[in-house]
Amino acid sequence: MLTETGTTPPEPASARPYRPGGTVRLTDVERDMAEGGQGEAVAAAMDLLIRYGDILGAERLVETDNVCGANIFGPRHSRSYGNADPVALFSEFSLDSPTPLDVPPMRANSCQLIGPYDPVHADLQGLDGATLEEITQSERYLASLGVSLLNTCTPYQVGNVPTRGEHCAWMESSAVPYINSLLGARTNTEGRESTAAAMVTGRIPYAGLHLTENRYATHLVRIDTPVVSTFDWSVFGYFLGRHLRHEIPVIADVAGSVDPVSLKQFGAAANSSGDVEMYHIPGVTAEAVSVEHALHGRPPVEELRFTRRDYEDVIEHLNSTATGDDIQFVMIGCPHSSLSQLLEVTGLLDGRRISDSVHLWVYTPSALREVARRNGWIDIIERAGGKVWADTCPAIGQFVPPGTKRFATDSAKQVHYLPAIMGVEGRFGTTEACVRTALTGRWAA
Structure with missing residues (x-):
C-alpha cells in the first residue's frame, strides 16, 4: 500500500521480524523477546536495541536493572503526532512504533528523570488545564507500568545510587559522569528511546563505557590554578568539555578532598560544553588509584593544563x-x-x-x-x-x-x-x- 505521496509507509517496529546478520548476537531469551514470544511491545523494544547495537558495533546486549529515562509526554508531542493518548505517544516516541502497543510492566527497575512541569507551581509556568491533563495522564501511564516518578536530573541524590560495576542505562548530562566516575557504575549517555527499550527488556547494548577497556583515561590534565570551591569546579568542568569533547581525562594536582556537590556541578558543566561522560581523579573517583592506574600504564594522548587565564576565559565566555x-x-x-x-x-x-x-x-x-x-x-x-x-x-x-x-x-x-x-x-x-x-x-x- 502506498501513502498519498506515493511512498511505502514504514513497517511498524513490532511487525519487523528479527533478522540475524548484524553485529549483535542474542541469547535464547533475547531471541524469544525479539521474535515476539513476550509480546509486540517487547519485540519492538528489542528491534530498537538491535538496530542501536549494530550502529554501536556491539557484539551482544548486557542485562541492566537500573534505567533512568525521560518518557513523560506533553502537548508538543501530541501536536506533532495528532494524538494525546499516552499509550500511542509512548509507542511512537519511545519504542519507534506507529502502532499503539500493549506495554507490559517494566522488566528493569526504572525511574523518570526531570520532566516538563512542577505540579505545585504549574500556574507560574502558565500551563492551562488541558496541558496539565496531558502531562498527568502520561505520568499516570508510566507509573502504572512501574516507572518511579523521581522526576529529577539527580536521581543519585534521592535513592538511586548504583554500585561499582553495575550496568545501567541512564540519560542526563550530570548523572552520567557522576555515576560512571564517582560511583564506578557503567552507562553510556543514553536517549529516550534506548532507555525506554531498556526498561521494557532489561537489556542495553554492551558497548562504549560498559566495556572495561573503554573506561581508561586518554588525557592527562594538570591544574595550575586553585580549584577549590563548587564554583571553581564548575568553571574547570566547562573548560574540560570545551577542550576534550568526548575523551576521558585523569586529573592530577587536585588539592585536598572534593565534595559530591562540586563533582555534580563539575560533571554537568563538562558534559554541557563537551561530551565528557567519565573522568578520573586519583583517590577520589572509583576507578583511579593513581594517574598511572587511570591511564592503564599508557602515555596520555595529550597533556592539558588548566591555568588562571583559562579560568577567566570560561567566566568571560559564559x-x-x-x-x-x-x-x-x-x-x-x-x-x-x-x-x-x-x-x-x-x-x-x-x-x-x-x-x-x-x-x-x-x-x-x-x-x-x-x-x-x-x-x-x-x-x-x-x-x-x-x-x-x-x-x-x-x-x-x-x-x-x-x-x-x-x-x-x-x-x-x-x-x-x-x-x-x-x-x-x-x-x-x-x-x-x-x-x-x-x-x-x-x-x-
Whole structure:
C-alpha cells in the first residue's frame, strides 16, 4: 500500500521480524523477546536495541536493572503526532512504533528523570488545564507500568545510587559522569528511546563505557590554578568539555578532598560544553588509584593544563550573552540542588527580602523539597520572596518568568543552554553572587 505521496509507509517496529546478520548476537531469551514470544511491545523494544547495537558495533546486549529515562509526554508531542493518548505517544516516541502497543510492566527497575512541569507551581509556568491533563495522564501511564516518578536530573541524590560495576542505562548530562566516575557504575549517555527499550527488556547494548577497556583515561590534565570551591569546579568542568569533547581525562594536582556537590556541578558543566561522560581523579573517583592506574600504564594522548587565564576565559565566555547588569530572574539549582545547597541559599536569605523586580527560583528534587519544607527552609525562602521548585527546570520545561530579558545563575549548564532555548541573556557567578543579585536586582559578581 502506498501513502498519498506515493511512498511505502514504514513497517511498524513490532511487525519487523528479527533478522540475524548484524553485529549483535542474542541469547535464547533475547531471541524469544525479539521474535515476539513476550509480546509486540517487547519485540519492538528489542528491534530498537538491535538496530542501536549494530550502529554501536556491539557484539551482544548486557542485562541492566537500573534505567533512568525521560518518557513523560506533553502537548508538543501530541501536536506533532495528532494524538494525546499516552499509550500511542509512548509507542511512537519511545519504542519507534506507529502502532499503539500493549506495554507490559517494566522488566528493569526504572525511574523518570526531570520532566516538563512542577505540579505545585504549574500556574507560574502558565500551563492551562488541558496541558496539565496531558502531562498527568502520561505520568499516570508510566507509573502504572512501574516507572518511579523521581522526576529529577539527580536521581543519585534521592535513592538511586548504583554500585561499582553495575550496568545501567541512564540519560542526563550530570548523572552520567557522576555515576560512571564517582560511583564506578557503567552507562553510556543514553536517549529516550534506548532507555525506554531498556526498561521494557532489561537489556542495553554492551558497548562504549560498559566495556572495561573503554573506561581508561586518554588525557592527562594538570591544574595550575586553585580549584577549590563548587564554583571553581564548575568553571574547570566547562573548560574540560570545551577542550576534550568526548575523551576521558585523569586529573592530577587536585588539592585536598572534593565534595559530591562540586563533582555534580563539575560533571554537568563538562558534559554541557563537551561530551565528557567519565573522568578520573586519583583517590577520589572509583576507578583511579593513581594517574598511572587511570591511564592503564599508557602515555596520555595529550597533556592539558588548566591555568588562571583559562579560568577567566570560561567566566568571560559564559557571561558573553549579557549586555547589561539589570536582572529580572535568578535561577539556582541546575543540576537540582542538594540539601547543603538549599541550606546555603536559606542562610544567605534569612531575614532579607529580594527585590520586587526579581524572581528567585530554586530547583531541587521533590523528595528534597519535602525535607526542606519540614526543616523550615522553604518558609525562609518564601518569606524572602523566592520559590522552591521541583520536577523540572527552565531549560527542560522551556519557561522563564514573564518579562525576563536577563537572568543570573550559578549553573554553567543553565547559562550554556538557556540563552539559546529561551532567547534570554545570562550572567554566571557564585551562589552568593546570585543571591546578592536577587536582593538588589543588579548583577553582583
